[in-house]
Amino acid sequence: MSVVTNTTTIGAIDAPSRRNTELMMMVFAIAISVFAYANVGLALDGKLPSGMFGYGAGLILLGGVAHLVVRKFAPYADPLLLPLATLLNGLGLVLIWRLDQSPKLIRDAESAFGVFTPSAPRQLMYSAVGVALFVGVLLLLKDHRILQRYTYISMAAALFLLILPMFFPAKFGARIWINIAGFSIQPGEFAKIIIAIFFAGYLMVKRDALALASRRFMGLYLPRGRDLGPILVIWALSILILVFETDLGTSLLFFGLFVIMLYVATERTSWIVFGLLMSAAGAVGVATFEPHVEARVTAWQDPFKCFTTDGACEQIGNAIMSFGSGGTLGSGWGQGHSDLIGFAANADFILATVGDELGLAGMMAVLLVYGLIVERGIRTALAARDPFGKLLAVGLSGAFAIQVFVVAGGVMGLIPLTGMTMPFLAAGGSSVIANWALIGILIRISDTARRPAPAPAPSTDAEMTQVVRP
Amino acid sequence: MNKPLRRIAIFCGVLIFALLARTNYLQYVKADALNTRDENRRVRIERYAHERGNIIVDGKSVTGSTETKGSDFKYKRVWKDGPMWAPVTGYSSQAFDASQLEKLEDGILTGNDDQLFFNRTMSMFTGDKEQGGNVVTTLNGAAQKAAFEGLGKKKGAVAALDPQTGAILALASTPSYDPSVFAGNGKSDTEAWQALLKDKDKPMLNRALRETYPPGSTFKVVTAAAALENGLYTDIDEDTKSPLPWRLPQTSQDLPNEGSIPCKNASLRKALRYSCNTVFGKISDDLGNQKMIDEAAKFGFNKEIFTPVRADASVYPEDNRPQNAMAGIGQASNRATPLQMAMVASAVANDGKLMQPYMVAERKAPNLDVIYTHEKEEFSRPLSAENAQKLQGMMETVVKEGTGTNAQIPNVTVGGKTGTAQHGLKNSENPYAWFISYAKTDSGSPVAVAVVVEDSDATRDDISGGGLAAPIAKAVMKAVIDSEK
Numbered sequence: 001m002s003v004v005t006n007t008t009t010i011g012a013i014d015a016p017s018r019r020n021t022e023l024m025m026m027v028f029a030i031a032i033s034v035f036a037y038a039n040v041g042l043a044l045d046g047k048l049p050s051g052m053f054g055y056g057a058g059l060i061l062l063g064g065v066a067h068l069v070v071r072k073f074a075p076y077a078d079p080l081l082l083p084l085a086t087l088l089n090g091l092g093l094v095l096i097w098r099l100d101q102s103p104k105l106i107r108d109a110e111s112a113f114g115v116f117t118p119s120a121p122r123q124l125m126y127s128a129v130g131v132a133l134f135v136g137v138l139l140l141l142k143d144h145r146i147l148q149r150y151t152y153i154s155m156a157a158a159l160f161l162l163i164l165p166m167f168f169p170a171k172f173g174a175r176i177w178i179n180i181a182g183f184s185i186q187p188g189e190f191a192k193i194i195i196a197i198f199f200a201g202y203l204m205v206k207r208d209a210l211a212l213a214s215r216r217f218m219g220l221y222l223p224r225g226r227d228l229g230p231i232l233v234i235w236a237l238s239i240l241i242l243v244f245e246t247d248l249g250t251s252l253l254f255f256g257l258f259v260i261m262l263y264v265a266t267e268r269t270s271w272i273v274f275g276l277l278m279s280a281a282g283a284v285g286v287a288t289f290e291p292h293v294e295a296r297v298t299a300w301q302d303p304f305k306c307f308t309t310d311g312a313c314e315q316i317g318n319a320i321m322s323f324g325s326g327g328t329l330g331s332g333w334g335q336g337h338s339d340l341i342g343f344a345a346n347a348d349f350i351l352a353t354v355g356d357e358l359g360l361a362g363m364m365a366v367l368l369v370y371g372l373i374v375e376r377g378i379r380t381a382l383a384a385r386d387p388f389g390k391l392l393a394v395g396l397s398g399a400f401a402i403q404v405f406v407v408a409g410g411v412m413g414l415i416p417l418t419g420m421t422m423p424f425l426a427a428g429g430s431s432v433i434a435n436w437a438l439i440g441i442l443i444r445i446s447d448t449a450r451r452p453a454p455a456p457a458p459s460t461d462a463e464m465t466q467v468v469r470p
Numbered sequence: 471m472n473k474p475l476r477r478i479a480i481f482c483g484v485l486i487f488a489l490l491a492r493t494n495y496l497q498y499v500k501a502d503a504l505n506t507r508d509e510n511r512r513v514r515i516e517r518y519a520h521e522r523g524n525i526i527v528d529g530k531s532v533t534g535s536t537e538t539k540g541s542d543f544k545y546k547r548v549w550k551d552g553p554m555w556a557p558v559t560g561y562s563s564q565a566f567d568a569s570q571l572e573k574l575e576d577g578i579l580t581g582n583d584d585q586l587f588f589n590r591t592m593s594m595f596t597g598d599k600e601q602g603g604n605v606v607t608t609l610n611g612a613a614q615k616a617a618f619e620g621l622g623k624k625k626g627a628v629a630a631l632d633p634q635t636g637a638i639l640a641l642a643s644t645p646s647y648d649p650s651v652f653a654g655n656g657k658s659d660t661e662a663w664q665a666l667l668k669d670k671d672k673p674m675l676n677r678a679l680r681e682t683y684p685p686g687s688t689f690k691v692v693t694a695a696a697a698l699e700n701g702l703y704t705d706i707d708e709d710t711k712s713p714l715p716w717r718l719p720q721t722s723q724d725l726p727n728e729g730s731i732p733c734k735n736a737s738l739r740k741a742l743r744y745s746c747n748t749v750f751g752k753i754s755d756d757l758g759n760q761k762m763i764d765e766a767a768k769f770g771f772n773k774e775i776f777t778p779v780r781a782d783a784s785v786y787p788e789d790n791r792p793q794n795a796m797a798g799i800g801q802a803s804n805r806a807t808p809l810q811m812a813m814v815a816s817a818v819a820n821d822g823k824l825m826q827p828y829m830v831a832e833r834k835a836p837n838l839d840v841i842y843t844h845e846k847e848e849f850s851r852p853l854s855a856e857n858a859q860k861l862q863g864m865m866e867t868v869v870k871e872g873t874g875t876n877a878q879i880p881n882v883t884v885g886g887k888t889g890t891a892q893h894g895l896k897n898s899e900n901p902y903a904w905f906i907s908y909a910k911t912d913s914g915s916p917v918a919v920a921v922v923v924e925d926s927d928a929t930r931d932d933i934s935g936g937g938l939a940a941p942i943a944k945a946v947m948k949a950v951i952d953s954e955k
Contacts, residue, residue: 323496324504360497371486378479401482
């Protein structure tokens with residue numbers, strides 16, 4: 001049998017499935033998290049924490065199930081995605097559990113709400129739900145191309161999810177939560193995936209029209225209104241909704257997602273120029289009429305200015321000092337003071353705890369893990385054989401990258417804070433569940449992409465035939 | 471579609487790279503700057519994270535630490551006899567920072583000082599509990615107690631020095647405050663702090679170091695020293711050329727004496743004994759402003775003094791003739807801290823040699839190794855030994871048969887000078903009662919002391935310094951002499 005190598009579409013026939021590699025890395029990821037637990041317990045109380053075995057067992061169970069399901073139902077999937085996500089989720093659980101032990105946060109919560117509820121057990125439960133959804137995606141979604149059928153349903157669902165929080169009261173200055181039966185859900189996290197499905201389905205169909213049937217205007221190619229119109233309307237609608245809900249992080253995310261996917265679909269650089277111009281105009285516009293945003297821009301410009309006056313920048317100022325306090329090697333698990341940031345320390349600002357307690361070394365590692373997830377996602381897009389899969393994979397990876405950049409950049413004072421969660425790391429049910437689903441879809445696409453092509457039918461003149469590629 | 475995909479991959483790489491660059495900038499380049507910011511609560515958390523070292527007086531600590539609950543600061547500072555020692559220790563509050571020795575010696579007390587680096591590194595390896603070092607002061611517990619109790623409910627201050635070394639023996643200020651009441655960061659601490667700040671008696675003011683008063687007649691010792699040093703008069707029993715009444719130069723006003731005392735052409739000894747304004751006003755005028763400033767500066771005027779706690783600069787001003795004449799008797803814009811006047815007495819007592827005042831004798835590492843010992847240091851020589859002995863003779867006369875008889879101690883030679891400094895617009899307010907003195911034993915002088923009592927109800931004659939302040943000075947001197955035996 002001849003071996004056909006192809007860098008873009010068809011993998012090597014009889015390529016190794018890499019499932020054992022994945023298993024090794026899963027063991028590694030879970031071991032690191034369990035050691036981290038032990039470390040926090042030893043630093044805080046001088047003994048191994050009682051919860052360590054519970055969390056350890058939970059992680060092993062979740063990781064094990066996820067791995068077995070991948071082994072069975074997506075055998076050719078990318079071996080890195082699952083261990084990286086498990087590592088982040090495990091470290092996130094330790095960080096949240098560590099912040100649960102903070103006397104300051106307990107005191108603050110007791111004086112504000114009268115009662116303190118630890119976040120780590122809930123996060124473990126949400127992680128379980130997330131992994132269940134991940135398993136569900138792999139079981140139910142035998143082929144990602146099925147999602148193409150739901151292009152317009154996705155559109156409706158995304159809009160519905162985005163509008164929903166308008167009917168619920170605002171929390172912490174943003175209207176992005178819905179409360180159902182005691183659970184707080186951020187529909188934006190799910191809408192991110194669903195809108196990527198819609199963009200991918202729509203752009204796949206219209207991409208030729210968008211790229212070719214265009215008029216040249218001032219050096220830019222402008223597509224026809226009937227091609228671009230619907231997508232522009234949906235996009236504008238979602239941005240408007242998010243702006244009204246003052247959920248700027250997510251609107252930035254949607255915008256980036258839209259520009260990236262349009263650019264990939266049409267292969268026209270002019271979209272990037274357009275995108276940058278529009279985002280600049282949008283950002284300036286929003287920053288001037290929205291006081292919530294204006295305050296954050298001011299806090300970004302000088303994170304220490306308002307410390308003595310109104311305290312509006314205390315969170316970001318404290319976060320930046322957390323990074324400084326960590327230095328090169330960090331203060332050690334459980335020994336930092338990132339709880340000074342206050343109530344959002346385990347959510348939006350969880351990266352500050354990484355910076356404080358794991359230092360520059362830990363921060364670089366965590367950021368590189370995120371970078372690896374993103375690049376493995378784009379690698380999946382490159383390997384995918386169908387345009388829908390390509391668009392969906394790059395959309396999801398791009399959204400992930402932008403989310404990481406917006407949150408981490410905000411917390412580190414690189415850009416104004418917009419309020420989103422660090423995927424997998426931060427406490428928050430919707431975020432962890434949605435991101436597990438995102439990883440599930442990427443794994444499904446990568447499985448399809450890397451699955452060896454069926455052996456060509458025996459043919460007498462097979463040796464003579466040339467493969468013609470587009 | 472692969473070309474744009476690769477570009478998107480690069481774009482995402484750039485995003486991650488920007489984050490990596492930012493974290494390097496924050497955690498490597500800016501880390502030190504961020505860690506020393508005032509807003510950084512970690513600095514204070516660290517300061518109170520383990521037991522603070524102590525401030526030692528007479529081998530016993532006057533401070534301590536107690537564990538607190540319900541705060542991210544683990545230990546709280548406590549003081550024994552807080553109000554008595556507050557002018558020495560200062561405060562160290564979780565909420566309101568620290569002052570004086572608690573602030574200046576913070577590095578030693580928390581154990582974070584660079585001098586303790588080796589110590590810290592060792593305890594990191596041996597796993598010993600992190601601890602602060604101790605600061606050993608020069609203070610004399612008995613003298614401090616005598617000073618504090620002598621002042622009692624009166625408003626005032628006492629500074630006592632060992633003239634031979636410059637060691638500060640007592641530093642009292644009343645009304646005082648107890649730094650323990652606001653050492654924490656709770657609500658009651660804030661209330662106590664606010665109440666202290668609002669108190670019109672200013673209990674947190676360290677009057678011994680930070681308040682300058684017109685020194686009144688006690689300054690005549692400096693004027694006499696200037697007269698002797700500049701050769702204006704050489705014999706203290708020789709008649710001076712001092713008319714009575716004596717008109718202030720360039721004015722149409724006579725400088726009054728307190729009561730009808732024999733000041734006409736009085737000798738220096740007699741003039742100091744009776745505290746003649748006319749004699750010393752004229753000396754100041756005869757010498758001129760510059761010579762007076764020079765002599766005062768030799769005693770430490772016009773300069774902040776670090777003990778290491780900062781003492782405000784006492785002021786002998788540059789002035790016109792009549793004002794200079796008034797300054798020569800400790801009035802006009804002449805201002806001195808109690809520490810400054812104690813330095814004047816100690817320079818005279820130490821045969822003209824003024825020692826640098828100090829209150830930290832030793833710094834000790836947490837394992838009690840001494841890492842710093844103060845070496846006595848000469849501040850200046852305002853007087854020749856010969857002139858200093860002449861001045862001693864004059865000051866001893868004051869105590870023996872002049873205005874300072876209240877400071878007499880049996881079998882001890884005491885020299886002193888009283889003062890009643892007028893203040894307020896047109897002398898409307900009650901005067902300050904001053905007394906500066908030194909005691910002498912066979913082995914030289916062990917103590918020089920300055921006492922000032924504000925708002926005295928005393929009548930306005932020069933005796934009030936002797937009546938109110940001298941007994942306190944006597945008690946302090948006696949305490950020092952007794953503790954030497």
